Amino acid sequence: MVNRIVVGAHYGLKDWIIQRGTAIIMAVYTVIFLAVIGAVGPDSFEAWRGIFANGFMKFMTFLFFLSLFYHAWIGIRDIWMDYAKPDGLRLLLMIATAAVLVGYAGWAVQILWRM
Amino acid sequence: MAEIAIKKKRPKNLDLLSIRLPLPGILSIIHRISGAVLFLLLPVLLWLFQSSLASPESFATFKSVVGHPLIKLILLGLIWLYMHHFCAGIRYLLLDLHKGIDLESARLSSWIVFGVSIAMTLIIGAKVLW
Numbered sequence: 657m658v659n660r661i662v663v664g665a666h667y668g669l670k671d672w673i674i675q676r677g678t679a680i681i682m683a684v685y686t687v688i689f690l691a692v693i694g695a696v697g698p699d700s701f702e703a704w705r706g707i708f709a710n711g712f713m714k715f716m717t718f719l720f721f722l723s724l725f726y727h728a729w730i731g732i733r734d735i736w737m738d739y740a741k742p743d744g745l746r747l748l749l750m751i752a753t754a755a756v757l758v759g760y761a762g763w764a765v766q767i768l769w770r771m
Numbered sequence: 772m773a774e775i776a777i778k779k780k781r782p783k784n785l786d787l788l789s790i791r792l793p794l795p796g797i798l799s800i801i802h803r804i805s806g807a808v809l810f811l812l813l814p815v816l817l818w819l820f821q822s823s824l825a826s827p828e829s830f831a832t833f834k835s836v837v838g839h840p841l842i843k844l845i846l847l848g849l850i851w852l853y854m855h856h857f858c859a860g861i862r863y864l865l866l867d868l869h870k871g872i873d874l875e876s877a878r879l880s881s882w883i884v885f886g887v888s889i890a891m892t893l894i895i896g897a898k899v900l901w
Contacts, residue, residue: 676867679860686857693899701830708824728813731806756813763817771824 675730678723685720705771714768721764725757794881802859805852812849837900847896854888854895 692713698704707713732753740746784790792800809816822833836842862880865871871880 676864679864683857683861690895701827704830705824728806728810731803732810735803735807760813760817763821767817767821767824 671730674726678727681723682720682727685716685723688716689720708768708771718764718768721768722761725761725764729754729757793878794885795877798855798859798862798881798884801855802863805856808852809849809856816849843900846900847892850895851888851892854891855884858884858888858891 692707696703696707698707708717733750736746736749736753740749819833819836822829822836824830837846862871862884865880866877871877
C-alpha cells in the first residue's frame with residue numbers, strides 16, 4: 657500500500673502547466689510568424705524591420721521570447737535533474753541556467769525596443 | 772510472499788549501444804536533444820536577430836553571415852531541430868489530452884511528426900535560405 661501524502665506542496669504541477677502554456681504561445685507565434693514572412697516576403701532591411709516595428713508583432717515577439725525563456729528554464733532544469741547527480745553541481749548548473757535566461761530576457765527587450 | 776516477488780531482481784540493460792529504441796523513443800530523445808541544442812545556441816541566435824534589426828550596416832553583416840554556404844547548412848539543421856521540437860511538442864500536448872495513446876496511434880503519430888517536420892524544414896529552407 658502506498659501512503660503518499662499529497663497536500664501542502666504541488667509536486668511540480670505549476671511547472672507542468674507553464675511548460676505547456678508557454679509551448680502553446682510559442683506554437684501560435686510560430687504559425688503567425690511563418691504566415692507574416694510568407695505574406696511580406698521581406699528581402700530588404702526596411703521590410704524586415706517593418707515587421708517588428710508593428711506594435712502587434714512587437715508585442716507577440718516579446719511574448720514569444722518570454723515564453724521561450726521560461727519554457728527553456730523548465731526543460732533545461734529537468735535535464736540537470738536527470739543527469740547532474742551531485743547536489744552542488746546540479747545547483748550550480750541550475751543557477752547558471754536561470755542567470756543566462758534572465759539576461760537573455762533583458763537582451764530581447766533591448767533588441768526589440770532599441771531597433 | 773508478495774514482498775518477495777517485488778524484491779526479485781529484474782534484468783536491466785543500460786548499454787546505450789545495444790538498446791534499439793522504438794520510433795516514439797527516438798522522437799523523444801531528439802525532442803530533448805533539440806531543446807538542449809537550441810538552448811545552448813540562444814546567444815548566437817539572439818546575436819543574429821539583433822544584427823538583422825539594429826542598423827542597415829549590421830543587417831549587411833547579418834546577410835553575409837547567413838549567406839555563407841556552411842552557415843546555411845547549419846541553419847537548415849537548426850530549422851529542423853526547431854520543427855521537430857514543434858511537431859513532437861504538439862504530439863505530446865495531444866497525448867496529454869489522451870488523444871492517440873494506444874500503441875498503433877502512437878507509432879503512426881511519430882511517423883507523422885518525422886514526415887511533417889522534415890517537409891516543413893525543406894519548404895522553409897527552400898523559401899528563406901536558398
